[in-house]
Amino acid sequence: MTGAAAAAGLPAAERIDARGQVALPGLINCHTHSPMTLLRGLAEDVPIEEWFDDHVWVVESRLTDRDVELGARLACAEMIRAGVTCFADHYFAMDAVASAVAESGLRAQLGQAYFSSQGPEGRERSLDFALRHRGAAGGRITTALAPHAPYTVDEADLAATARLAHEHGLPVHLHAAENRDQTEASLARHGRTPVEVLERTGLLGTDLLLAHGTGILERDLPALARASGRVSVASSPRGYLRFAWPATTPVRALRDLGIPVGLATDGAASNGSLDVWESMALLALVQKQAEGDPRWLTSRQALHHATVQSARAVGLGDEIGGIAPGRRADIVLVDLSGPHTAPVHDLAATLVHSARSADVRTTIVNGRVLMRDRSLLTVDVPSVAAELRERLPALTDRSRGGRVQTYGKDGGRGRDGA
Amino acid sequence: MTGAAAAAGLPAAERIDARGQVALPGLINCHTHSPMTLLRGLAEDVPIEEWFDDHVWVVESRLTDRDVELGARLACAEMIRAGVTCFADHYFAMDAVASAVAESGLRAQLGQAYFSSQGPEGRERSLDFALRHRGAAGGRITTALAPHAPYTVDEADLAATARLAHEHGLPVHLHAAENRDQTEASLARHGRTPVEVLERTGLLGTDLLLAHGTGILERDLPALARASGRVSVASSPRGYLRFAWPATTPVRALRDLGIPVGLATDGAASNGSLDVWESMALLALVQKQAEGDPRWLTSRQALHHATVQSARAVGLGDEIGGIAPGRRADIVLVDLSGPHTAPVHDLAATLVHSARSADVRTTIVNGRVLMRDRSLLTVDVPSVAAELRERLPALTDRSRGGRVQTYGKDGGRGRDGA
Numbered sequence: 076m077t078g079a080a081a082a083a084g085l086p087a088a089e090r091i092d093a094r095g096q097v098a099l100p101g102l103i104n105c106h107t108h109s110p111m112t113l114l115r116g117l118a119e120d121v122p123i124e125e126w127f128d129d130h131v132w133v134v135e136s137r138l139t140d141r142d143v144e145l146g147a148r149l150a151c152a153e154m155i156r157a158g159v160t161c162f163a164d165h166y167f168a169m170d171a172v173a174s175a176v177a178e179s180g181l182r183a184q185l186g187q188a189y190f191s192s193q194g195p196e197g198r199e200r201s202l203d204f205a206l207r208h209r210g211a212a213g214g215r216i217t218t219a220l221a222p223h224a225p226y227t228v229d230e231a232d233l234a235a236t237a238r239l240a241h242e243h244g245l246p247v248h249l250h251a252a253e254n255r256d257q258t259e260a261s262l263a264r265h266g267r268t269p270v271e272v273l274e275r276t277g278l279l280g281t282d283l284l285l286a287h288g289t290g291i292l293e294r295d296l297p298a299l300a301r302a303s304g305r306v307s308v309a310s311s312p313r314g315y316l317r318f319a320w321p322a323t324t325p326v327r328a329l330r331d332l333g334i335p336v337g338l339a340t341d342g343a344a345s346n347g348s349l350d351v352w353e354s355m356a357l358l359a360l361v362q363k364q365a366e367g368d369p370r371w372l373t374s375r376q377a378l379h380h381a382t383v384q385s386a387r388a389v390g391l392g393d394e395i396g397g398i399a400p401g402r403r404a405d406i407v408l409v410d411l412s413g414p415h416t417a418p419v420h421d422l423a424a425t426l427v428h429s430a431r432s433a434d435v436r437t438t439i440v441n442g443r444v445l446m447r448d449r450s451l452l453t454v455d456v457p458s459v460a461a462e463l464r465e466r467l468p469a470l471t472d473r474s475r476g477g478r479v480q481t482y483g484k485d486g487g488r489g490r491d492g493a
Numbered sequence: 494m495t496g497a498a499a500a501a502g503l504p505a506a507e508r509i510d511a512r513g514q515v516a517l518p519g520l521i522n523c524h525t526h527s528p529m530t531l532l533r534g535l536a537e538d539v540p541i542e543e544w545f546d547d548h549v550w551v552v553e554s555r556l557t558d559r560d561v562e563l564g565a566r567l568a569c570a571e572m573i574r575a576g577v578t579c580f581a582d583h584y585f586a587m588d589a590v591a592s593a594v595a596e597s598g599l600r601a602q603l604g605q606a607y608f609s610s611q612g613p614e615g616r617e618r619s620l621d622f623a624l625r626h627r628g629a630a631g632g633r634i635t636t637a638l639a640p641h642a643p644y645t646v647d648e649a650d651l652a653a654t655a656r657l658a659h660e661h662g663l664p665v666h667l668h669a670a671e672n673r674d675q676t677e678a679s680l681a682r683h684g685r686t687p688v689e690v691l692e693r694t695g696l697l698g699t700d701l702l703l704a705h706g707t708g709i710l711e712r713d714l715p716a717l718a719r720a721s722g723r724v725s726v727a728s729s730p731r732g733y734l735r736f737a738w739p740a741t742t743p744v745r746a747l748r749d750l751g752i753p754v755g756l757a758t759d760g761a762a763s764n765g766s767l768d769v770w771e772s773m774a775l776l777a778l779v780q781k782q783a784e785g786d787p788r789w790l791t792s793r794q795a796l797h798h799a800t801v802q803s804a805r806a807v808g809l810g811d812e813i814g815g816i817a818p819g820r821r822a823d824i825v826l827v828d829l830s831g832p833h834t835a836p837v838h839d840l841a842a843t844l845v846h847s848a849r850s851a852d853v854r855t856t857i858v859n860g861r862v863l864m865r866d867r868s869l870l871t872v873d874v875p876s877v878a879a880e881l882r883e884r885l886p887a888l889t890d891r892s893r894g895g896r897v898q899t900y901g902k903d904g905g906r907g908r909d910g911a
Contacts, residue, residue: 112835116842120791152832316778319787347774347846348833356765360734369737373538414570414874415766417530418881420889424534428765433851456832463836471838 088442095412096436097426100396101160101405102351103385104340106248106286106309108166109175109349110138110146111342112153113463117471118344123254123318127482131344134470135167136479142466144171145459151179152454153349155445158435160405162349163284163309163339163389165221165248169204177212180445180453182405184284184389186221186248191229198222198232198239205245215441217246217390219284224250225269226257230276237277246282246390254320258290270295280304284388286339288329289315289322300332307388309339312357313346323365326358326372326380337388338381352432355381359427374423408437506860513830514854515844518814519578519823520769521803522758524666524704524727526584527593527767528556528564529760530571531881535889536762541672541736545900549762552888553585554897560884561586563877565593570872571767572599573863576853578823580767581702581727581757581807583639583666587622595630598863598871600823602702602807604639604666609647616640616650616657623663633859635664635808637702642668643687644675648694655695664700664808672738676708688713698722702806704757706747707733707740718750725806729757730775731764741783744776744790744798755806756799770850773799777845792841826855 111131118130138146143166154162161182164172169187176183187204189197198220205218222228222236228249240247252258252269261269270291273279279302288308291299299306310324326336338354340346355377362372386396395405409430411419416434419425438446445453469475529549536548556564561584572580579600582590587605594601605622607615616638623636640646640654646667658665670676670687679687688709691697697720706726709717717724728742744754756772758764773795780790804814813823827848829837834852837843856864863871887893 112832114838115836115847116838119839119842119846120788122787149832149835156832313778316782317787319781319785319789321785343847347842350833350849360731363737364734367737367739369540369735370538371737412874412878414530414567414574414872414877415761415768417567417874417878418533418885420532420534421537424537424765428537429533429761431768431849431851433849454832456830456835459832460830460835467836 089444091408091437093408093437096408096410097422098398099158099407099409099426100382100386100398101407101438101440102158102355102381103337103389103395104154104159104162104349104351105284105337105385105388106311106339106341107150107162107164107349108342109150109162109164109172110143110166110168111344112149112349113138113142113146113467113470114342114344115347124482126318126345128478128480132479133477137470137475138168140168140171142470143168144175145463145466147172147175148179148454148459149456149463150343150349151175151181152451152456152459153343154181154351155179155438155451155454156435156449157350157352157432158407158409158438159349159351160407160438160440161389161391161395163219163248165286169208173208173211173216176216178453180215180440180443182215182395182403182440184217184219184246184248186219188221188223190223190227191232192227198235202239202243206243209245213441219246219248222247222249224253225261225272230272233272233276233278237281240281246284247278248284248286250286251288252285252290252295253287254315254318255290255322258292268292268295270298274298274302278304279306282390283307284309284390286341287311287315288324289320291325291328296328296332299329299334305387305390307335307337307384309337309388310358311339311341311346311354312361313354314341316361317345323361326362327366335384335387336380337385350432351381352430356427374421374427377427378423404439404442406439407435410434410436507862509826509855511826511855514826514828515840516816517576517825517827517844518800518804518816519825519856519858520576520773520799521755521807521813522572522577522580522767522769523702523755523803523806524729524757524759525568525580525582525767526760527568527580527582527590528561528584528586529762530567530767531556531560531564531885531888532760532762533765542900544736544763546896546898550897551895555888555893556586558586558589560888562589562593563881563884565590566597566872566877567874567881568761568767569593569597569599570869570874570877571761572769573597573856573869573872574853574867575766575768575770575850576825576827576856577767577769578825578856578858579807579809579813581637581666583704587626591626591629591634594634596871598633598858598861600633600813600821600858602635602637602664602666604637606639606641608641608645609650610645616653620657620661624661627663631859637664637666640665640667642671643679643690648690651690651694651696655699658699664702665696666702666704668704669706670703670708670713671705672733672736673708673740676710686710686713688716692716692720696722697724700808701725702727702808704759705729705733706742707738709743709746714746714750717747717752723805723808725753725755725802727755727757727806728776729759729764729772730779731772732759734779735763741779744780745784753802753805754798755803768850769799770848774845792839792845795845796841822857822860824857825853828852828854
């Protein structure tokens with residue numbers, strides 16, 4: 076930092092003693108549902124249908140704005156401690172999330188999710204949110220339109236979303252081709268894959284962030300290749316293992332098309348944590364195994380996904396993802412003095428395969444220190460945890476009734492979070 | 494601890510304030526090569542043959558006893574910080590490792606590795622080591638005979654090892670059926686799988702710890718089922734992903750046979766770290782995906798592998814792996830006050846999928862505190878690291894020549910470490 080400031084002819088606002096540490100661009104969580112920290116550990120070791128229908132949607136239908144805000148604050152605290160400086164969030168009651176982001180000092184791309192089952196009002200609220208919050212928190216908040224997924228948002232709504240994206244200059248963030256079953260269901264229903272639905276509805280002409288994509292097939296690659304928008308994909312490999320999905324994000328095929336793949340955790344309720352550092356290591360490991368090629372997805376490539384490609388995925392490729400004059404100062408300092416990171420024969424390998432998120436000592440966003448020597452400066456975790464302890468029993472009380480909708484079925488009701 | 498001491502009518506020797514923390518049996522690393530911390534990050538993103546032939550064996554052929562001891566001390570420091578209280582080590586120059594173990598306060602099962610290419614002397618030194626060190630360090634050190642693997646130790650030597658194991662009451666620790674290629678090579682050479690070689694040579698009648706076993710086939714299960722010895726398997730799933738092996742340890746089939754599967758990291762040069770906590774989470778995740786079943790290998794099962802089954806794997810099923818009167822006090826205290834472990838809906842899930850090794854605050858072995866509030870009390874990491882910085886350039890100097898043997902080829906020379 077001192078070097079860059081000096082190069083720009085500026086006095087250093089602060090000097091940080093980072094001997095034995097490495098400065099890296101902050102990590103970026105390209106797809107999460109931050110308030111789902113509340114549900115972490117609630118539904119374990121079950122298939123995704125049961126996870127949604129019998130657990131997650133039941134609890135989500137009871138969440139108040141206050142719950143969402145507390146969950147988002149907890150998530151911000153966790154991410155700052157894990158060296159994450161920016162995240163893309165796709166959830167409900169996003170005003171509450173925006174408030175947590177503003178307070179925490181993090182950078183975020185936020186989108187208010189909607190289902191077609193909500194009627195036109197869902198899409199209108201997503202647009203309203205995106206326009207009201209764009210550029211908020213001193214520019215740290217950017218926004219996106221956030222249809223839930225092609226299996227819950229119909230083609231007319233998706234096409235309307237594409238038009239709104241062009242009209243207002245907004246990106247679109249959605250789930251698509253999450254797994255092979257979804258792709259099969261889409262083929263059975265329309266004769267088209269989810270990616271082909273995205274093309275047909277014009278969404279591949281927008282700045283599109285597509286979550287997961289483990290159901291992307293070979294036949295989808297031509298549509299992705301001719302996409303006129305800036306399409307990117309977020310991969311959260313831990314969840315795919317957890318749900319025993321047969322495939323992972325086809326990173327190699329996407330690389331050949333020039334499509335950036337950013338790192339993500341998805342929500343903490345499926346991942347267990349918001350540990351993007353772990354996503355970085357798992358991306359490398361799972362890709363090697365999926366491709367049957369130990370030379371593929373090297374440590375350097377993993378760092379490229381974590382920085383340059385993730386920055387592009389959240390639409391901030393010129394702002395973050397690197398440490399250089401003119402870029403935002405989103406920087407983490409990583410302690411390499413521990414026994415588990417010695418010796419350093421290959422810094423990229425040390426960072427990806429030996430270091431851990433807990434080795435981040437200092438997290439800086441937009442030039443502001445949010446964590447110093449492991450101490451959080453902007454989120455009061457004990458007070459959040461104390462309030463949550465009082466509120467959680469009502470949320471998880473099984474006597475209050477069960478299923479509110481069914482996963483993978485068209486027209487799932489969705490919840491509107493308020 | 495206070496509770497157990499009180500129950501036994503004993504005064505507490507010390508009281509530790511562990512509010513907000515959970516006491517767990519210390520983790521056990523059931524298969525590692527501790528001095529290979531020296532080679533961490535040295536050879537990345539290559540197939541295993543190249544990893545061994547062009548990198549690992551080249552450097553290992555130059556290691557002195559002092560290098561081995563420094564590498565083992567670094568490993569002990571790393572494991573204590575990661576909540577590991579016991580490890581099974583299989584390497585060369587094991588007197589140096591025993592010295593590091595004694596000094597560190599850890600518990601370990603140690604075996605001096607040998608190849609048939611060393612002649613009878615290799616096996617004799619393994620036996621000599623096992624007899625000299627058995628019960629050392631106040632009983633914290635146990636020993637094993639340690640033939641390298643069925644592809645580097647011939648049938649006569651394996652059979653002699655089985656006889657020595659019976660004669661001296663020693664367990665045997667070896668690599669076998671590490672991957673599918675090894676099994677195929679064994680079938681091509683003998684018409685027998687590695688497990689069938691173990692049966693034929695009498696090793697399945699010993700207390701046998703078999704590392705990896707990702708090449709165990711369905712046809713091996715009957716031999717394992719009729720084994721008269723206490724056979725167990727160590728699984729280190731990260732390395733299998735890294736080397737892009739097509740299969741992982743068949744934990745479900747082994748469970749059906751009553752064979753314990755312990756957690757392991759293998760050496761840090763292939764794993765990146767000695768983080769058994771990560772192995773625990775990866776075991777669950779990789780097993781779900783391998784079996785195509787999200788209900789398989791629950792968080793509770795992962796904890797059972799980490800504790801009860803790992804203790805059995807290292808021959809200490811009655812001594813460690815649980816917190817109870819009469820067991821050794823090998824205990825770790827895990828801080829759950831961080832934002833990434835809140836809230837706790839399911840303690841097993843929190844521990845396996847949200848907590849990390851860095852959440853271990855205190856590590857106790859045999860009633861002695863080895864780490865207190867993240868501070869190591871028995872290993873001086875800066876002094877080890879400083880000495881290593883001076884010694885490593887000579888070890889990794891490429892101008893000093895290349896290959897010393899070839900992986901997977903019979904009669905590989907091996908190194909004797911001194």
